[in-house]
Amino acid sequence: MGQDGLATQKRTSSSLPTTATNGRHPSRLLPRGRQIQKTFNNIKITILCGFVTILVLRGTIGVGNLGSSDADAVNQNLIEETNRILAEIRSDSDPIDPSEPPEADINPNVTYTLGPKISTWDDDRKNWLEGNPEFPNYVNGKPKILLLTGSQPNPCDNAIGDHYLLKAVKNKIDYCRIHGIEIVYNMAHLDKELAGYWAKLPMIRRLMLSHPEVEWIWWMDSDALFTDMVFEIPLSKYANYNLVIHGYPDLLFDQKSWIALNTGSFLFRNCQWSLDLLDAWAPMGPKGPIRDEAGKILTANLKGRPAFEADDQSALIYLLISQKDQWMDKVFVENSYYLHGYWAGLVDRYEEMIEKYHPGLGDERWPFVTHFVGCKPCGSYGDYPVERCLRSMERAFNFADNQVLKLYGFSHRGLLSPKIRRIRNETVTPLEFVDQFDVRRPVHGNSRS
């Protein structure tokens, strides 16, 4: 009986724990429900604290995107945005203007012309010059020349192309400043039909008619560099001619070669004859079936010409061969100096030239113009290895730049170096060197004002 009572007591005590018992392990004596409640409370607090911790951490470290931080995400967006902008600038696309009518297609039945026919240009021009003595065509005994060059309106396919266009234009600016020639740098396609290498024709005509005071218009390709800063074109030699172009008469008439002449550098006198020649030259140019068909004719008739659409050089050669009597008496095919100098045979000899010769010769001893035909740095691919082309262009540029810097007492540290070094110390009487080294001084045989 006693044992039962004890057991009951024990059972009671174990099933009904009270807080008033000895404080040894109070938790063990809490009722079940209370215990669960307490556990829940603990869990709630734990979750809350965990939540707060994550918030704080996120604020400080930024664990938003796993694997990349905030700054990087912004950067990534910037890079993508910039690439998009650059691609847009580089593309040939134009913002479309909805108010503009769509461009009319070329009608192949209508003969293309550069403009309404003018037949009294010589007289018109003479009258204008007499009526405007403040815009003479001869200044200090020298005829007024306008150098025309240009490049495409959109960026080159590669950055290096634009860089060499920039260097080429600096080179032309230097030569023209020294020799009193004005430059027109064309970046507009005046006539969408005559695009590409044909774009020079409408521009030449336009300039002739707008500037009657200009005696000669000199077209020069964007990939041609002046390498003789002292040499001046002997215009008095061409008093009876209207077109001066570099080439070889035997290649032209005997072999009918497509490279007999080079239209990368030539001079047109501002006169009626030139306008007529331009009108006769243009018909092979219009883009599309006309140009393609013309290309086939040219390939068939000219020696060595590959098959491609008609280009201005081949067309001119064909024109001069087939209408020899009409034009050739006023065309001077010049090869006594390098009005156009094919680069491959010249660029490696610059050091030899520096050693043996001097500027002012203009011929194979010291070429007047080094023309980088086939290099095409503005495009994606050229006809020659890129390294050779760019290395040679850099050398030609520095070769010419040295002649300009000589006046200032500097020279490049090597033909491949953009850096310069002093070759003459500073002095308190700089004018004695100016007289000695300035290309424009009478000692060099040039005079201008």
Added chain:
Amino acid sequence: MLDDWLGARRGYQIRRAMRHGKVTVLCLLMTVVVLRGTIGAGRFGTPEQDFHDLRDHFYSRKRVEPHRVLEEVSTESGRSASAQSESTQSSSSSSSNSYETFDISKILVDEGEEEKRDPSKPYSLGPRISDWDEQRAEWLRNNPDFPNFIRPNKPRVLLVTGSSPKPCENPVGDHYLLKAIKNKIDYCRVHGIEIFYNMALLDAEMAGFWAKLPLIRKLLLSHPEIEFLWWMDSDAMFTDMAFEVPWERYKDSNFVLHGWNEMVYDQKNWIGLNTGSFLLRNCQWSLDLLDVWAPMGPKGKIREEAGKILTRELKDRPVFEADDQSAMVYLLATQRDRWGEKVYLESAYYLHGYWGILVDRYEEMIENYHPGLGDHRWPLVTHFVGCKPCGKFGDYPVERCLKQMDRAFNFGDNQILQMYGFTHKSLASRRVKRIRNETGNPLEVKDELGLLHPAFKAVKASAS
């Protein structure tokens, strides 16, 4: 257990104390972590840095370098190995005909040694010349073929600008330099001004914006026939082709810049004038000015220290090394008696026009005004300060800068094209359209602005 040793109450107190201690330590830890995250404890680092380090430790190959926004991965040769895995055919480019993967630094070779200046001697632009006016006057007398005045009010001017001989880091930077020089060629052809485009660093110590000083001095001394030298930054474009600088206004001045007298002399504001476009007369005074201007320029410690002085002395100048513009403000503000008389701070027209306030108004200008004004109605020069199209990152968003430069270029180009009967299809378009048909009597057609045969280009009738 504690109770057995110390007694029940004591044990309870100690346990309570321990509980409190735990809570305190935990709170302290939280505080430190939060503080570290917000303030950043210097060399102890921030949680962010910790995170970066941890991430780098695990993901070292995919690290994206910040700030390299405008790079072309394929042409970069100095990158870390992780990036190089993306570039292609670098070994075969020596014989390839493709311009895309070519790295120009492969072909550039500097022969000879760098010139070293003696650091113990103070920097100078050159040996001091004190009789330049006399030397020049004598030379002009002896060389009547090279007069310094083309007509009574038309001095001979040389516009000087330039850029780096190395390709731009930005792939389209060189294209914008090309457009800018075309723009200058056009203006100068119409106005009878000569151009000198500099691509050579004459003095390695005066690199960056200071490079113009040795160049200007060299050109003044080598071209005595030049009366005014017009320096123009490569990021400035002519937007008024018809405006002729009023030379008579400056007959008693030697240095003409765009700016405001109050901002320079009274406020000493670092943008009180702008040295991106200024005129400098070829005379002794100018040589002296250049000599006094130069000392803050030499690269290195001198430029850094000078920068601190300028930031302290000038209003609103941020902290960076000394630049030529701030140095000029400081020079004029502190030595007004010596130089102020011959300095003309022009604000009647935009010899320099900050692009930010001009480029959005071009359409409004076309509608309401006409070229030839040169001022806020039709700015002479729009100067893209801060755009830095040749570098990798400028102070403004790339898109705004480049698009606006296109617009400014076309705005100026329209005035040239109208001479020949054309105009751009819109200010954003590279294409042109005809505004005047070809005619059989081209000489009877006059261009609207009279730029084909302007009065400021006329040659003296007796000169031939």
